[in-house]
Amino acid sequence: MMRKRLLNLFFGLSLLTLFAGTAAAQAAYDSPTIGLVDRGLFRLTLSVTAGTTGAPAGFSVQWMKKSDYDALGGWADEGHPALKYCQCYGPYVLNQWAGTAILGPGGVSYLQLGDLADEDNSAIYGNDYDLLQPGTEYVIRGYVEGDGNGDPSAFSSTSTTSTLASECTQGFWKTHGPAPCHSGNNANVWPGSCFPMMLGNVAYSQAQICSILLANVGGNGLISLAHQLITTKLNGCSTSDLTPVLATIAAADAMIGNLVVPPVGGGFLAPGTTSALTETLDDYNNGLLGGVANCPTPVRASTTWGRIKVLYR
Numbered sequence: 001m002m003r004k005r006l007l008n009l010f011f012g013l014s015l016l017t018l019f020a021g022t023a024a025a026q027a028a029y030d031s032p033t034i035g036l037v038d039r040g041l042f043r044l045t046l047s048v049t050a051g052t053t054g055a056p057a058g059f060s061v062q063w064m065k066k067s068d069y070d071a072l073g074g075w076a077d078e079g080h081p082a083l084k085y086c087q088c089y090g091p092y093v094l095n096q097w098a099g100t101a102i103l104g105p106g107g108v109s110y111l112q113l114g115d116l117a118d119e120d121n122s123a124i125y126g127n128d129y130d131l132l133q134p135g136t137e138y139v140i141r142g143y144v145e146g147d148g149n150g151d152p153s154a155f156s157s158t159s160t161t162s163t164l165a166s167e168c169t170q171g172f173w174k175t176h177g178p179a180p181c182h183s184g185n186n187a188n189v190w191p192g193s194c195f196p197m198m199l200g201n202v203a204y205s206q207a208q209i210c211s212i213l214l215a216n217v218g219g220n221g222l223i224s225l226a227h228q229l230i231t232t233k234l235n236g237c238s239t240s241d242l243t244p245v246l247a248t249i250a251a252a253d254a255m256i257g258n259l260v261v262p263p264v265g266g267g268f269l270a271p272g273t274t275s276a277l278t279e280t281l282d283d284y285n286n287g288l289l290g291g292v293a294n295c296p297t298p299v300r301a302s303t304t305w306g307r308i309k310v311l312y313r
Contacts, residue, residue, distance in 0.1 A: 228282050
């Protein structure tokens, strides 16, 4: 009988210990605070500040167009095409100035919605890395991811902000150039005066520049730097004033030197060496430093009445 009581006591204490551990693991992390750092033409820079429990497994951010949010009466369900998200779970590889998504109590990380495509997938994952649309309102919220020590936090409060009015950035030039750098029936508005284009000490044709713009960064800082440098030079050939970034352009060309940018060649630069220059050029191309003129008016390719009737039947 005594042995049975001792066994019951043992199992009872074991269950209490198990339930206590489970209860501790189910405590939710504190919600993060989402702040706006700056607004660009095609991107929004956010600060993500962890609460007193930190974000040991990273965080996720969701966003929607305000028009979709209003039409749906609030946030869309997961899987809805209007709901965009990114999960951040490690140190950033390309935008190293942004820090890491793994945060201690009160830690701060930075995130650029609309400028995630060139970030390494070891740091971030999401369902839409496209540029944001200019002059558009967005709603944004986020939460801390859960792990073995805590459950996901509640969502932060929903904030509303908007991008700036339209100018020319990488997304515009990548969809208004020669095939395959075009979208739909967009016309090619790349200025011929820009070609051949020099990146470092190497000259590139329009076809080669297009291939570079379409290249996946894959952790190569040379490609991400080339993306912004190409955009800046195309803007300069389209009446933009390059004065705010002349020194940055010179520094970027000097850093590239004789390297040949993939996929044209096999050049490589560590993201840590290019991040600052890439970010400055990105700021300029997003209209944050002044000097960027309006994009060339995209002339649509001609069509026929027969095609219009087919499209709208």
